[in-house]
Amino acid sequence: MTATMIDGKAFAAGLRARVAEGAARIFAEAGRRPGLAVVLVGDDPASSVYVRSKGKATVAAGMESFEHRLPASTGEAELLALVAQLNADPAVDGILVQLPLPKHIDERAVITSIDPEKDVDGFHPVNAGRLATGLEGFVPCTPYGCLMLIKDQLGDLAGRDAVVIGRSNIVGKPMAQLLIRESCTVTVAHSRTHDLPDVVRRADIVVAAVGRPAMVKPDWVKPGATLIDVGINRTDAGLVGDIDPACAEVAGAMTPVPGGVGPMTIACLLRNTLVSASRRLGVAYAI
Numbered sequence: 001m002t003a004t005m006i007d008g009k010a011f012a013a014g015l016r017a018r019v020a021e022g023a024a025r026i027f028a029e030a031g032r033r034p035g036l037a038v039v040l041v042g043d044d045p046a047s048s049v050y051v052r053s054k055g056k057a058t059v060a061a062g063m064e065s066f067e068h069r070l071p072a073s074t075g076e077a078e079l080l081a082l083v084a085q086l087n088a089d090p091a092v093d094g095i096l097v098q099l100p101l102p103k104h105i106d107e108r109a110v111i112t113s114i115d116p117e118k119d120v121d122g123f124h125p126v127n128a129g130r131l132a133t134g135l136e137g138f139v140p141c142t143p144y145g146c147l148m149l150i151k152d153q154l155g156d157l158a159g160r161d162a163v164v165i166g167r168s169n170i171v172g173k174p175m176a177q178l179l180i181r182e183s184c185t186v187t188v189a190h191s192r193t194h195d196l197p198d199v200v201r202r203a204d205i206v207v208a209a210v211g212r213p214a215m216v217k218p219d220w221v222k223p224g225a226t227l228i229d230v231g232i233n234r235t236d237a238g239l240v241g242d243i244d245p246a247c248a249e250v251a252g253a254m255t256p257v258p259g260g261v262g263p264m265t266i267a268c269l270l271r272n273t274l275v276s277a278s279r280r281l282g283v284a285y286a287i
């Protein structure tokens with residue numbers, strides 16, 4: 001079997017186009033554009049590229065972009081003051097603080113300082129709790145993008161066996177919650193899991209988010225399974241995911257790296273910002 005390669009880039013472009021239609025409708029009905037504030041502290045090259053891409057995509061979708069680039073020496077109090085200012089700004093519908101933050105800043109303190117109603121990253125404990133308890137809230141962009149790709153591939157997911165490799169607050173845990181919400185039978189595997197290959201072999205859906213280059217091997221994969229690769233590992237051989245590309249010989253469908261999950265992250269961020277603006281302005285949207 002040779003797997004269908006899931007084109008996340010094309011899917012994300014379609015989603016961004018639908019978000020742009022929603023943003024135009026909000027502008028027509030409410031007289032202002034949805035606004036997204038992105039905060040970068042420091043000069044990590046990859047983060048800087050992601051922040052620039054977010055700003056460009058925001059403007060291209062007909063939204064207002066507010067970019068705040070602060071030096072690496074910025075103190076936690078100064079960052080919290082900026083977040084408080086953005087929380088109070090009526091033109092700002094969404095706030096995102098780019099991660100990782102410099103080591104001297106407590107990431108948790110910053111995330112919890114964001115107004116949950118503007119937390120378009122979905123990282124605030126209030127939004128994590130809403131997801132876990134079936135309430136409406138913001139869902140983290142990367143796992144939400146993964147779910148969209150999986151549903152586009154498989155349709156109804158009820159009863160499928162899913163394995164999520166990785167238990168981070170940003171990807172693994174929300175991904176598991178989303179799959180539970182779709183009535184999958186979900187296993188969350190991590191560094192202490194016994195016989196990981198055997199656990200993965202039982203799965204119809206595998207989401208790998210561990211940051212270990214090409215860790216998932218072809219003989220771990222159930223024939224026909226759908227493989228979603230969240231890994232972005234920079235190696236001497238270039239950008240490599242967590243799933244060995246040779247798994248394409250066994251899988252039914254899989255995402256490439258790059259061009260799979262990555263582009264969905266920014267598209268879902270725009271989608272969350274549109275949702276926030278439509279809630280705050282009382283304008284209905286459909287995407």
Ligand SMILES: Nc1nc2c(c(=O)[nH]1)N[C@@H](CN(C=O)c1ccc(C(=O)N[C@@H](CCC(=O)O)C(=O)O)cc1)CN2
Binds near residue numbers: 046097257260264266
């Ligand atoms: N506050 C946040 N910080 C971080 C998030 C996040 O969702 N919120 N996610 C990642 C970085 N990220 C967005 O911020 C991001 C990662 C990857 C991509 C992407 O399109 N990747 C491309 C490859 C691009 C490359 O060469 O690096 C792909 O996979 O095709 C977009 C956004 C951590 N921080």
